[in-house]
Structure formats: C-alpha cells, structure tokens
Amino acid sequence: MKFSFPALLSTLLIGFLPLLTQAEPALEHTLSNGMKVIVKEDHRAPTVAHMIWYRIGSTDEVNGTTGVAHALEHMMFKGTKTLKPGEFSARVAALGGRENAFTSKDYTAYFQQIEKSRLEKVMALEADRMASLVFDKEEFAKEIRVVMEERRWRTEDQPIPLLYEALNAAAFSAHPYHHPVVGWMSDLQNMTVEDAKVWHDRWYAPNNAIMVVSGDVNARAVFALAEKHFGRIQAKKLPRTKPQEEPPQKGLRRIVVKAPAENPYVALAFKAPTLRDVEKDVDPYALEVLSAVLDGYDNARLNAKLVRTDRVANSAGASYSNVARGPVLFVLDGVPAQGTTTDQLEKLLRAEVERVAKEGVSEEELKRVKAQLVAGQVYKRDSIFGQAMEIGMMEASGLSHRDIDRTIDKLKTVTAQQVQDVARRYFSDDTLTVATLVPLPLSEKKAPPPSGLRH
Template sequence: MVAVCALGATQVQAADGDITQYKLSNGLRLVVKEDHRAPTVAHMVWYKIGAIDEFNGTTGVSHALEHMMFKGTKKLKPGDFSKIVAGLGGQENAFTSRDYTAYFQQIQAKNLKRMMELEADRMHNLQVLPAEFKKEIQVVMEERRMRTEDQAQAKLYEAFLATAFEANPARRPVIGWMNDLEHMTASDVANWYHTWYEPNNAVVVVAGDVNPAQVKKWADETYGQIKAGTLPDRKPQVEPKQEGVRRVEVRAPAENPYVLIGFKVPKLEDVAKDRDPYALDVLAAVLDGYSGARLNKSLVQGTQEAVSVGASYDMTGRGPSLFYLEGTPAKGKTVDQLEKDLLAQVKKVADDGISEQELERVKSQLMAGQVYKRDSVFGQAMEIGQTLTLGFKVEDIDRMIDQMKTVTRAEVQDVAKRYFDTAQMTVGTLYPLPIDPNKKQAPAPSGMLH
C-alpha cells in the first residue's frame, strides 16, 4: 500500500456557504460542506460506474456489485459493515443508477472517521465469495421480479427504453435483464469491482458538523492509503439518428391503461453556453411543475380526460436525454385520445407561448426546491456528489440555478416548437389485462435503495 497526502485545498463560494475541495494524489476527490446546525454528518462515496457502462451478457452487474459491497472484506465478515453502522446509531444504504453507484452513511459527527475506515476498506479489500454471491443474486432477481416483472408500468418503461434507443446502453435496465442475472457469476462481479472501484474513479462527499482540515487528515489516513488504478477508456456510444415515430405495446395485468411518450432532446453540456436544456426544464415545469400546471389543469381538472398526467425532463446525465409526457386516461377514455391531448398541450405552448405569470411561478418553485433540498445535510451531499460524478464542477450547482433564472418566455416557446417532431418520438402504451384476484400483488417500487 502507498501512503499519499492531500494536495492543496480549494474553496468554492456556494449560495449557502463555502465548500472545501481536495484531490488526493491517488486521484480521489474529497469535498467537504460544513453545516454546524446539528452534530451529524452525511458521508457518501460515489463511483463513476453504472448501467450505462455495462455490456450485453452482464447487464445489472453494477447493481449486483452494490449488493455484494455489504457481504464482507478481508477484515469484515458478511453483514459486519451494517452491524457496525447500526451499533453506532447510524443509517446507511446504497443506490445504483444508469450513471453512478453511491454508498452513504448518516452518522454522528464523532463517528465519521470510522465510516471512512469502513468505506476505504471495502473500496480496496472486497471479497466476492461465490457462496455469498449465490445467495445474493437470488435477492437481486427477486427485486427484479417485484420492481419490474410484477409492475405493469415498470414493464412498459423497460420496453419503452429498449425501443427508444437502438445502440446506446440507455436501452438496458439498471437492474439488468433476468437472463443475464441468471447466468451472472461471482467472477463477473469481482472483475467489475477490480476494474472500476478505484480511488481515481471515486468522489467522497462529507456534509455536516465537521472541520475540513480534520476531514482531509482522516481521508489521508484511510482513502489515501489506496494506490490509484488504471481505468479503461470509455468509448463513445452515439445513438443513431431516429427517423420516425417508434411504438411499443405491453399487455399485462393492471388496473388502468397508461401512455408514455418520449422525445429525443439535448442534455446540458456547457453550463454557461447551453440554453435549450434550461428552457426544456422550464417547459416541463410549466406543464407539470405544480398543482395548477397546464397538464393537470387542462386534462384532469378541466376536460377530465385523464386521472393523472405528467411531464418530466432531466437535463444532466452521462447518456442521452428524453423529454417525457405520460398519463392515465379517465374511465371511458382511451390512451389514443390522451396521447393526442398531451401532444396538443405542447403544441399550444409552441403556438401561443406561456405567460409571464407561469414563468415566474416556475422560477419561484425552482428556488423553493433548492432551499428545501439544502435544508438537510444529506440533500446537500447528494447534490454535490451527483453534480461531480456527472462531470460538472461544484460551482456549477449555483451557475445552473442562475442560468435557469434567465430563461425567457421566447426560449420556452422556441424549444416547444423545435423538439417535439414525431420523427423523434417514441410511444409506449400499456393495455391492462385482468388482475388475478388470487395472486398476491407486489408493492409498488419505492426507489433505488438496495
């Protein structure tokens, strides 16, 4: 093992306080956000590895590895990690997405160094034991059954992505295809771990009642003892241009029909120069950002064509972005009509624009959401970790907000005109089959946590 020390610190002036950043000489990035309102801390380790990096044959390996990270190291037996955290009165979990895998603990500040020791240990010393893997992969497959195969809308969403994208790995489910899980081996997971779980592919975020210099010292003594690894090149996987509407149908037991529409739109690349992603984000909020937003007001409260409607767009990510419209038609109404109604609402913005009141309402909602998110140390750590892992800088968090404030009505109308051509549209439709009254229904998915 190699002893290294942290390089010089840099500080970023954030809207709600300073953030101190360090980079260890092994490449690990450490970010410390002070918040002394309570003697607690959120400690997170983010790895830039997720489903978007996987290959056919081993889809779901990032998520399977997340599970195995709790199953023992050279120092700890399976389950010891969680027992130690619980014994110290803390909470911990992990999540895997298309873009990253992250692990976290919420703990008393006095126990932070112990958490850093534990995470540094499993960053370098994980043991993927075949016997433990054989048991845990069954847990993962059951999770897939509960969250996807027994959930009609989740099945549609999975089929939708596999239709919307031909070449980009965004078409694959984060949890993996069942056939890949059935044939996955402990060696597959171990190889993935040794390939990607390196300090120079990780971001450690600490937010709470801490002193940055002390946190840096502890990082030197824990993460800093791990030698940097050689990471594989990430090859671009550019999606071919879509040249016509794509449709997919799923027929599964469900209470209601459902329609999901997606359009290929740009994502944020340059925080200062890009404008369309900000305008698209505002458009999504105008359509579905508050209780009186356009979709709900027009199609649920107004014409009563639907019992639920929605619009969403995520402008950040390592893969391609989609702008979503969705809805469940009211009794006696059809998904075909609701599809037309949803598209008509976007066309109305394209034709007539939005009001100044709508724009200001959305911007106020944006600011309120930021204040709420930053009210918790965990929310702050999440925001920082996600931003850095997706390739942006800490200071970009406030820059994005400042840019969003400058979006104009004309820009929102312009993106509504340019990006909602049917040549870029994918439509997924759920047609419900009768629900077996004797079959126990699985609970609805409740997030990514393992």
Template sequence: MRCTRLIPLLSLLLAPLLVQANPFEYQLANGLRVIVKEDRRAPTAVHMVWYRVGSIDEKNGLTGVAHLLEHMMFKGTPNVGPGEFNRRVAAAGGRDNAFTNRDYTAYFQQTPKEQLEEMMRLEADRMRHLSLDPKEFAQEIKVVMEERRMRTDDQPQALLFEQMNAVAFQAHPYRAPVIGWMNDLENMTAEDARDWYDRWYVPNNAYVVVVGDVDHDAVFRLAETYYGPLAPRALPVRKPQEEPAQLGMRRLLVKAPAELPVVLMAYKAPVIRDVANDVDPYALEMLSAILDGHEGARFPKRLVKEQRIAVNAGAGYDSTSRGPGMFFVQGSPSAGRTPAELEAAFRAEIVRIQQHGVDADELARARAQLIAGEIYKLDSMFAQAMEIGQLESVGISYRDNTRLIDKLKAVTAADVQTAARRYLNDDALTVGVLDPQPLPSAPRPRSGPAPRH
C-alpha cells in the first residue's frame, strides 16, 4: 500500500516525495536524499553514505584516485583528528569501514541506535570539511600502493582479472583497475585528491541510507540538522562512455607465480536498464545459477565430479552496473589436463544449452537458489542497506527490488536458451589464461604499513 507522508516540523525545509511505507524517503533542499528502512528486530542502526562516483569517473593518469580519497576520508577534519573517526565509532560500540567500486564510493557505520546522531555528525563533517593534509597524503598513498601489491601484484588470479579487463575494454573506464595502475599512484598528488573531493563530495551527489530500529521522522530531523546546512555545488558533466563493439575474439596470456593454471572467459553482456521491460539480464542471472549456483549445477557436477577435467569451475554475472556488463566463466584444469582442454569443456557445456536448452528441474533449482539469496538479505540490516544503496548507485530505484525478484521468477527455459545463444559467442569473447610460474622461495617483504581496507 502506498501513502504520502509529510513531516510537520520540516514541511517547509524538506521537499516531500511520494513514498512507499518502509522504506521512507525525503530529499533535503541541498539535494541530499535520505532513505530510511525501519527494522525493529534489534536495537541497532546501519548508517551509510553513498557517493555517486567511482573509478568509472576517473581519467587516464588519475586511476585509483577515487579509492585513494576513500582512505583520506579517515584522515581528519578541523574538528576530528586523523584516526579519530574510527576511535569514536568504536567508543560508541560500533564498527565502520568504507569501500570503493567502479560505480560508487560508500561509507558505513553500524552502532547501537542511540549513537545514530553521532554518526551523522561525523559523516556530515567530513562530507565538506576534509583536511587533506599533504603529510597525511604522503603516508596514505604508500598504504594504497602496498595494498595494490598485496591484493593484485602478489595475487595471480587478481592479475589475470585486471589484465582481462584491460583487454576486453578498449575505451570504457572499466578497463582500469579500481585501485589504480601503480604508475598513476606513484605520481598522484594531494592536489589530485583535493580536486576529486571538491568535484564529487557534495550533498547533491550523495544519498544516505539508514536501516534499523529507528523512527523515520526522527532520522529525517537529524539529517536536516547535520546534512541540511551543507551547500550543494554544480557537478561535472558526465559524458556518455560507450565501449565500441567488439569485432572478434581476443586472447591474453598472463605469466605469474602460481600453483595452478586458470582459464577465464569473459563475454560482453547487457545489464538492466529498464527494470520492467528487460528480459535478457534476468535470463543471464538464471544461466549463471544453472551453471554454478549449487553443488549440483552443471559446471561442478559435469566438469569437476564426472569428467574430472577441472579442480574448480564456475560462472559469474552481475546484472546491475553503470557501465557495460560481462558474463564470466572461470576454472582451473585438473592435474594432467591443459587449459585448452578446460576451455573446450566450458564451450561444450555452453553449446549444449544453446542447442538443447535447460530442463524444468534445473531451472527450478536455480530459481530457488537465486530467490532464496534475495530473501536471506532481509535477515541482515547491513545487507538491506547495501541492497538499497547498490541499486540506487546504478540508477535503479530501491522500490523496484520486489519487481526485480518477480522478473527472476518469470524467467523461462526459452529465455535462458535465447540469452545463451545471443551473448555467449566468440565475437564478444575474451579468453585469458594464467600460465603458472615457479613460486618464490620466500614471501616478498612488505614495504609499508598494512592497508586498512
């Protein structure tokens, strides 16, 4: 049931919107949207601030700046010293962190509900008053470079994925890693971070999500108190960034120290742009679950257990993103089998679906797995907040969540077969192989402090 709610004390200050009861939403005069979902099952609250900016908005030479600024957001304001943010959250009995994605940057705290006001005070303070001290920057950029070494340079599969994106995408910003290329990090300055902050960290480029044992009217009043005084600023113009059509299969080989070879196949695929009328993205979600949604799915059952051609085999696809999508197939061949044999086995399974479709039982199992995953999110306040925030970050209303589930339920076997035929073909395929090199006799010595995130 839909209804319209006004907050009497703020009716002159807030722009009222039509809302669907729980979640509730209002937009402040400065453009900041506040989305509140009341959940009374535990006396806690999740507070998240989402900025509509990620690595997709970076330019050549500045890759990694979105992630670097995420680190700098914990380095203090005139009111809160370096590291003090985390200490205050911990003292309030909560936990906090942040994460940068291709499409967004987000910050969260989960605390006892009585501490929500303090969390808003802290986040509003650093939304527009970050110090960005050059000395703190000089230290933190080293932390980020060490994070890149630990999580990418020293991780062969991460290197394969990074190189895969750089080959699969020729023009789109998705070709660059979120953490940035090392050379860009080495040449980044505090002014680069300051410019990024000034461009994108404004209330009209952000939204706040609160989930927990709260009253939405009270949350809106707190938002007006702490976020309301922040002035909006004009945002940079985002120009369309379309990836040119791929005109044939691409291949790459990555050599890195590793125990096993890896085969990674990535097909260009659509993502959801029209929740109500799209069909193929939902069918591709179902196809991914049919191939790798449970122990009895096609890849683990046929390639790992029956044929024993792979020690692991999986598929992955995300139907929501600001940029173009990819459907991934990945695995490692068994001892005595080659990457070429595993690639052929992957292709054979895909061709079977393209030619013969899927049966009703496996479609039902895959659907049950997908729907259960969506329902289980309701058990966690944090997961609920993430769901709202991630949908909004790619231009999908959180109110469409139920419709997304309904669309998954409506996927037919014919839809899955059609999507496999339409998108899993060589013209849209990039194949990457990890060629394992001898492992070092001793681990690389760390060159800096451990990364926080």
C-alpha cells in the first residue's frame, strides 16, 4: 500500500495529538480581594513566566481619550512611591529576567520571564505598581511624545497597518473596535496625565486582574505568594460597563488608502461570529477550519492556486480568530502579481471561498487540514511563555482556561458539511468591507524607530 506524504503526516499527527493534550491542568485560586490566580506547572526547565492581565483595553475607551489604555501601559514603567522612573526594568534585568507589556483591544498585560527562585521579587514589583503608581506630569509629557512617535512609526509610516486602521474604522461603525489601540493622534496630542491617572484609578484593581504563572513552580506556593503581595491591595468598585453592539451591516463598504508603498494590496473583511459558548457553538470552529483550508499550511488553497499555479498574486492569505470580547472579522488578503489588478484579485479571493461553498472539501483534505490546525494549536503551547499567553488570552477575553483543550476537541469534530455551510453563509456583500491600498511613490528611506518603544 502506498501513502502520499501529506496523508501519512495527517495520520501520524491525528494519532499523536491525544498524547500532546494530556498535560497537567492549570490550577486556579481567587484571593479574598477578587484577584484570580492561575498556575500552570511545567517542570521541564527552571524558569517561570509571570503575567498580570487587566481586563481592560482600547475597547473600553471613549471618544476624546482613545489610546489612554496604551499610554498608561507606558506610565507603568515610570515609577512608584518606592521606585524611580525606569527602576522597574532595571531591577528585572539585574535579576537576569526580561520583561515587557502589551495593550490590545480587549486587555492590557505585563510580564516577566525569570529564573524560578526570583519569582517572588518580580511579583512584589508588580504589586507595587498596581497599588502605588506615581503620575509625574513631566514624565507623562515625555512618554506621550514616545507614544505619538510610536504611532507615526508603526502606523502612519507603514502602509499595511495604516490600511488596517482604516479598515477597522469602516467595518465597525458603532463598536469601539472602530478606534485604533494606539489611539487617534489628536487624542494623544491632547491627552493629560490626569487622563492616565483616572484610567489607572478606575480599572487597575485586583478584582479586575488575572495573574498567570507558568513554569517550574508549585501552585500552592504561588497562591501563598500572591496572597502575600497582592492580597493586601483593596478591591475597587468597578464601573458598570454597558453593551456596545455593532448594528447589522446593510451593504458592502469600500475604502481606498493611498500611501507610499512598493505594491498594491487588498483586504476583504467579512463580519463573522465570535466564540461565546465553547460547547454549543459550531460556526466559529467551522470558520477556523475554513481559514486553514484556505491558508493553514504551505500548500493550502490560496497559495497553491493563486500564487503558485495561476501566478496572479505575489501573496494571498486568510485569517480568522474567534476569541475576542467583541465582534470579529474573517479576512482575505493579497498582493496582486504584475498584470493583475486589485479588483481582479478581490474577485479571485472570493472565488476560492465560493468554490468551497459549491464543491465543499474532501474528507482527505479535511483530515489533513484539521491535523495541521490542531497540531499548530497544541505546539504553540510548547513554551512556558506560550502556555501563560494562551491562558491569559482566554480568561481576559471572557472564556475559561479550562476550555482550552475542549476547543481543540471541538475542532476535531468539524465536518466537511459544516465547513461548506459557513462558506455559504458568511461571505456575502452585506457583511463585507473592502480596503484597497493604492501605492504612492516611495519617499526617502525612513528614519529608524525611536528609542523608548516598549514593544
């Protein structure tokens, strides 16, 4: 009997995956002040990832102060009642660790990776800046200039990020995902240190935070350390947040962005469902498999047909993530090859989805794609930091870390019919926003990014 290599690989992966998912579960404890602590023991190396996730991001901002969540993230490194500006990072470095932070639409997180015996020291540092951050007007004035420069360097001077900023602003008319995480420049220019302090005082509380620790630790010992350093911080009465629903889209939206760039580019964003009920939802898993059918591995459909065979695109892709606090998009994108227009590539990208809608996928292709997809989900947790990241993202997005393995089980059960069904139902003009990049002549070589950017 002969096997093709892809078929053999799929068979081996499917058989091996149950072994990969049989790991010790994470343990959870909630402090008396409402702070959730989740510990994932992994004793392969004497290192630890320590993360503090705040359930607050740019989606919680209002007009006039967009970007304040990210601006505060910068201020968290600018001193406390016991630490001078920059001393937090200096102490972590002296301990042999590395640290950083990131802000997203849904959450803000701070992390350190450290040798296991130094865990308590970085935990004490995080507790200190949760409770006693200092808001110095001069330090804020310097840091907001860094944030504005970060916006210029990472968005305004970069054609693809600039296009996606415009795409989100067009796709979401009412939901705050309309706003960029870094904020609009006019809001940054008018932001004050009081804006950052109000944000911190309102949202940075133990009962709005999740501690995630993964690595060579004992969970009970971590819970005791968390109680020692964070348990003394009082809970706050958190503001009541109101639902911010995106109204149904009633027709195709189209935008054009002109910017200096080497090539034209097109992105098609379709409104798609977010994972809300891990057990009952079906379509989010089927859409994830569809995304993998189109662009989940090197020889997936978009790359195989549009780039390699027909040579009408220099690149073509699909992306979809179903974990978020708000609405999500299924995106098709590509760079047309010479002789192909963005309008033509747009039609060709949609044609590949329509082909799935009409013809479906074979059981062999489905098996191969699911094996690749599930293996990718499992392998990304191979690192200690990756495990902490996935736990934190699930929890901060409103799901449970206990459902991580269950989402993999659900992906395995997706049928060819379910993939075909979602390809038929979610890709109409009524849910679509198209963004096209029209390249302008490249300007002189841009200056390197400024120092002081944190991530």
